[in-house]
Amino acid sequence: MTLSVSGLTAVRSGRTIPHPTSLEIAPRARIGLVGASGSGKSTLGHALIDDLRAHGRSVAHVPQRPDEALDPLRSMAFHWTEAARALGSPPNADQRKRLFAALKIDGGDLRKRPWGWSRGMQQQFVIAMALIGIPDLIVLDEPTSALDPVVAAQTMDLLDSHLAATETVMLLITHDLGLAARRVLNLTVMDAGRVVEASPTADLLDRPQTGAAQSLSAHRSWLALLCGRSKAFRSDAAKARRWRTSGCR
Numbered sequence: 073m074t075l076s077v078s079g080l081t082a083v084r085s086g087r088t089i090p091h092p093t094s095l096e097i098a099p100r101a102r103i104g105l106v107g108a109s110g111s112g113k114s115t116l117g118h119a120l121i122d123d124l125r126a127h128g129r130s131v132a133h134v135p136q137r138p139d140e141a142l143d144p145l146r147s148m149a150f151h152w153t154e155a156a157r158a159l160g161s162p163p164n165a166d167q168r169k170r171l172f173a174a175l176k177i178d179g180g181d182l183r184k185r186p187w188g189w190s191r192g193m194q195q196q197f198v199i200a201m202a203l204i205g206i207p208d209l210i211v212l213d214e215p216t217s218a219l220d221p222v223v224a225a226q227t228m229d230l231l232d233s234h235l236a237a238t239e240t241v242m243l244l245i246t247h248d249l250g251l252a253a254r255r256v257l258n259l260t261v262m263d264a265g266r267v268v269e270a271s272p273t274a275d276l277l278d279r280p281q282t283g284a285a286q287s288l289s290a291h292r293s294w295l296a297l298l299c300g301r302s303k304a305f306r307s308d309a310a311k312a313r314r315w316r317t318s319g320c321r
């Protein structure tokens with residue numbers, strides 16, 4: 073089912089912000105929400121989540137900071153049980169073991185409180201909680217910011233394969249254009265609290281239209297980042313030529 077939102081508002085620090093954005097998102101879409109720090113990505117994510125939940129849609133959220141999701145006074149076991157209960161599924165020890173093993177946090181002691189786990193482990197734990205059910209939308213706000221590159225790539229692979237069998241829409245919020253370029257086929261760019269550009273990833277990296285997109289892509293060789301991507305990015309002759317001159321094979 074398509075997710076449609078308009079007339080969004082977000083409450084931030086007690087302030088209600090009307091959000092000048094409407095979105096129509098197709099089932100299974102994978103969208104990257106990118107923009108400079110402070111451009112309003114998380115705020116739009118929160119507005120989207122609140123609106124969809126108010127309309128009865130299920131949304132899983134991996135917030136930018138794990139402590140937004142974890143109560144420092146509660147054990148990790150408590151968080152896990154509560155997350156399962158909120159999703160209407162009985163706690164499933166096998167599923168938990170599978171997710172923890174895949175995310176490499178099976179060494180974590182569930183009796184401990186969040187501060188007994190490293191920040192990276194907390195981030196993985198919050199991702200595991202988001203994967204308990206099959207939501208309409210999963211919002212991942214800088215989901216790998218506390219992880220080393222190898223674990224980050226494995227985590228994103230796990231998310232990809234977990235979501236592949238579902239209709240769940242994925243919104244990947246990041247200021248890391250490289251991460252977004254490797255993981256999603258469509259990018260939405262934010263600047264000063266607004267969506268300023270939205271296009272297929274390859275087009276946006278090739279021909280950024282707005283100042284915000286241009287400055288995001290200005291400082292690195294994005295074509296090199298795309299070397300490992302699918303052949304879809306190399307589909308026309310001009311692109312293939314640029315691939316060759318950028319060192320891609």
Ligand SMILES: Nc1ncnc2c1ncn2[C@@H]1O[C@H](COP(=O)(O)OP(=O)(O)OP(=O)(O)O)[C@@H](O)[C@H]1O
Pocket residue numbers: 084089090091092107108109110111112113114115116136247264265266
């Ligand atoms: N549409 C808006 N109207 C007014 N203020 C906004 C709007 N969107 C965001 N803000 C404000 O801008 C500030 C930065 O927003 P936000 O935290 O969403 O940015 P971000 O892109 O997620 O930044 P970072 O990459 O650092 O996480 C916040 O104080 C937020 O309240």
Ligand SMILES: [Mg+2]
Pocket residue numbers: 113114115136213
């Ligand atoms: Mg943010």
